[in-house]
Amino acid sequence: MKPPTNLSPYLSSMNNDNRLTKVNIKSLIKNKGSQKFIKIHKKNLKQTVLGFGGSFTESSASIYHDLSQTKKDEIIEAYFGETGNNYSIGRTHINSCDFSLENYAHCETPGDIDLKNFSISRNKKDLIPFIKDALRLTKNKFRIMASPWSPPSWMKTNGQMNEGGKLKEEYKSAWADYYCKFIEFYHGEEVPIWGISVQNEPEAKQTWDSCLYTAEEERDFIKYFLGPSLERHNLLDKKVIIWDHNRDMMVERARTVLRDPEAAKFVWGTGFHWYCGDHFDNVQKVHDEFPDKNLIFTEGCQEGGPHLGSWDLGERYATSIINDLNRWTVAWLDWNLILNTQGGPNHVGNYCSAPMIVDTNTQEILYQSSYYYIGHFSRFIKQGDSILEIENDTSLLSLSSVSKNRDKVNTVILNKSNTSDSFTYIGANTSIDLTIPERSILTLIEKLNDN
Numbered sequence: 001m002k003p004p005t006n007l008s009p010y011l012s013s014m015n016n017d018n019r020l021t022k023v024n025i026k027s028l029i030k031n032k033g034s035q036k037f038i039k040i041h042k043k044n045l046k047q048t049v050l051g052f053g054g055s056f057t058e059s060s061a062s063i064y065h066d067l068s069q070t071k072k073d074e075i076i077e078a079y080f081g082e083t084g085n086n087y088s089i090g091r092t093h094i095n096s097c098d099f100s101l102e103n104y105a106h107c108e109t110p111g112d113i114d115l116k117n118f119s120i121s122r123n124k125k126d127l128i129p130f131i132k133d134a135l136r137l138t139k140n141k142f143r144i145m146a147s148p149w150s151p152p153s154w155m156k157t158n159g160q161m162n163e164g165g166k167l168k169e170e171y172k173s174a175w176a177d178y179y180c181k182f183i184e185f186y187h188g189e190e191v192p193i194w195g196i197s198v199q200n201e202p203e204a205k206q207t208w209d210s211c212l213y214t215a216e217e218e219r220d221f222i223k224y225f226l227g228p229s230l231e232r233h234n235l236l237d238k239k240v241i242i243w244d245h246n247r248d249m250m251v252e253r254a255r256t257v258l259r260d261p262e263a264a265k266f267v268w269g270t271g272f273h274w275y276c277g278d279h280f281d282n283v284q285k286v287h288d289e290f291p292d293k294n295l296i297f298t299e300g301c302q303e304g305g306p307h308l309g310s311w312d313l314g315e316r317y318a319t320s321i322i323n324d325l326n327r328w329t330v331a332w333l334d335w336n337l338i339l340n341t342q343g344g345p346n347h348v349g350n351y352c353s354a355p356m357i358v359d360t361n362t363q364e365i366l367y368q369s370s371y372y373y374i375g376h377f378s379r380f381i382k383q384g385d386s387i388l389e390i391e392n393d394t395s396l397l398s399l400s401s402v403s404k405n406r407d408k409v410n411t412v413i414l415n416k417s418n419t420s421d422s423f424t425y426i427g428a429n430t431s432i433d434l435t436i437p438e439r440s441i442l443t444l445i446e447k448l449n450d451n
Contacts, residue, residue, distance in 0.1 A: 003024075003025045006430060007427075007430060007444060007445065008025075008444075009025055009442055010022050010023070010442070010445070011023045011437075011440060011441070011443075012373065012440065013437050014440070015438065019367075019372050020372050020375050028435055029432065029434060030422045031433070032433070034433055036395075036423045036424065037391075037393045038390065038394060038396070038423055038425055039426040040388060040391075040446075041390065042409060042428040044389035045386040045387075047328050047386065048330065048386050049381055049382070049383065049384070049386070049387065049401065050088070050383060051089045051331055051383045052086075052088065052332050052374060052377055053087040053088060053091070053334065054334035054336070054354075055090065055334065055335050056090055056092045056134075056144075056337065057092070058093075058097075058100040058127055059344060060099070060339065061129075062101060062126050063340055063358050063360060064338060065129070067358070068363060071363050071365065075365065076134060077137070078356070078367075080134045081137055084375075084379075085379055086378050086379050086382065087378060088138065089194075090134065090144045090145070090333070091145050091146070091298060093200075094146050095148055095151070096149065096150075096209050096347075097149040097200070097209050098149070098348055099335075099339075099344075101347055103153075103160075103209060105151070105152035105161070106120055106152075106182065107119070107152055107178070109154075110154035113171065113173070114174075115174065115177060115178060115181050118185070120182070124189070128186075128191060131144065132189075135190075143195070144194055145193070145194055145239070145241065145298070145333075146186075147199075147244055147298070148211070149200045149208070150165075150211045151175050151178070155171040162208055162209060164205030164206065165210075165211060166217075167211060172221060172224075173225055176229035177229050179196050179230075180229055180230060180233040183196070183235055183238060184233070195238055195240065195241055195268060196238060196239070196240060197242070197244040198244070199218065199244060200244050201244065201245045201273070202243070203245055207350075215256035219256055222240065222242070222257065222266050222267065227240070227265070227266035239268035240268055241269055242254070242258075243257075243270050243271055243272060244273070244298050245272065245273055246272065246277075247272050247273070247276070247278070247280070248277060248279050248282065250270060250283070251286055254286045254290060258270075258289075268293070270294075270295055270296070271298035273298065273300055274297075274320055278320075278323070280323040280324070283295060283327040283328070287328040294330050295329040296330060296331045296332075296333070297324050297333060299334075301335035301336065302316065302353040304343075305342070305351045305353065306341060308357060308366060309368070310368070311369045311439060313353060313368055313369045313370040313373075314370050314371075314373030314374075314441070315369075315441075316370075318414045319414065321399075322397045322414060323397070325387055325399055325401075326387070334354075334374060337355075338356045338358050338365075339356075339357055339358070340358055341358075354368070355367070355374060356368070372441075373441055376441050377412060379443075385404055386401065386402050387402075388401060390411070394421070397413075398413045398414070407447065407448055408446060409445075409446045409448065410446075411446070412441065412443050413442045414440075414441050415436045415441070415442075416439065417438060417439075419438050420436060420437050421435065421436055422434065422435045422436075427446045
């Protein structure tokens with residue numbers, strides 16, 4: 001079989017040195033035909049992609065702050081540069097989160113409902129400089145969402161930022177204004193905030209920063225407090241994201257909030273995490289019931305430490321990204337950008353992994369499989385691309401997108417099995433029999449001849 005000249009494959013494999021490596025298509029061609037196939041329907045456009053990214057936390061920023069300029073430049077280019085993963089969206093926290101060095105709030109003065117003592121001075125030390133370094137490289141195309149883990153302790157029923165608790169009724173108006181203050185103060189630092197979620201994980205009573213909302217409480221807070229406050233502050237262009245928690249209960253939450261037109265008018269979309277099982281069908285259900293609203297994956301990471309060198313990490317990421325994007329998700333956000341070799345710092349010991357782990361003793365940057373697997377999407381599926389309908393007759397997971405000017409189709413194919421697998425790729429203009437190695441991920445770029 002003569003190799004087609006319009007196909008460019010990029011491969012990462014557990015059992016060799018390929019890491020987002022452009023390989024010769026000849027090495028993947030299978031001479032015998034396969035009964036299994038992946039077929040691209042190039043005219044069936046689905047959602048437009050906003051992009052991929054990760055989260056700027058105080059923990060990540062504290063590590064970044066202490067690095068040499070050379071290492072800082074490496075991290076910024078690897079994540080946000082054209083030669084790197086080309087991230088175009090990020091998340092950060094309002095007040096502290098578990099990946100902060102301690103509990104803190106931007107207004108610590110009890111009873112200060114006018115927020116006269118509101119300050120982001122703490123964030124100016126490490127966190128904002130980290131974000132601004134990314135912004136300088138990405139220029140004006142980068143979106144940042146902000147999420148609260150907890151209101152200040154004085155606004156809560158349990159009198160502390162940790163261990164759940166609820167927002168006191170008498171402080172709901174002040175808390176709504178708090179989001180607007182945060183947005184305005186960040187804009188003053190030339191860090192534009194694109195959107196906010198109402199509450200990170202509103203059904204989780206955590207040992208770290210957390211606050212509980214029922215679906216009805218979240219709905220009413222948006223309708224009576226947050227939405228009107230955004231309107232008063234001329235911030236209705238900011239995207240409001242509900243839920244920001246696991247896929248398992250996202251349908252019920254979306255129904256409660258989005259079936260109320262007075263709340264729904266302020267809501268851009270539903271955010272979700274992966275910490276309670278896959279539940280991918282729930283993502284599709286939310287789209288089917290509320291097709292005029294958006295879906296965004298707002299957080300995921302491997303829990304329980306750094307998991308250095310694990311290949312399973314990348315496969316977990318790719319499985320989620322493929323299934324979420326195939327169910328109308330418009331953006332996909334990782335959790336911490338960088339962590340240390342313990343999987344922190346974390347002020348309650350909730351250590352996790354990140355795509356880049358930094359040895360703070362030597363300043364060596366340890367790239368994990370998750371970095372490469374995310375890159376198979378973020379480097380080739382760009383802002384403004386559309387997801388295409390794909391017919392998949394294989395046991396492999398796959399995803400397709402089309403570039404904005406429709407001059408190429410990018411298909412991501414994942415093989416998590418311990419044996420190689422073969423399939424017929426039926427592309428926009430090309431049909432070819434291919435083999436993907438075991439424990440590998442392949443991005444196949446098909447350049448179109450008919451624009």
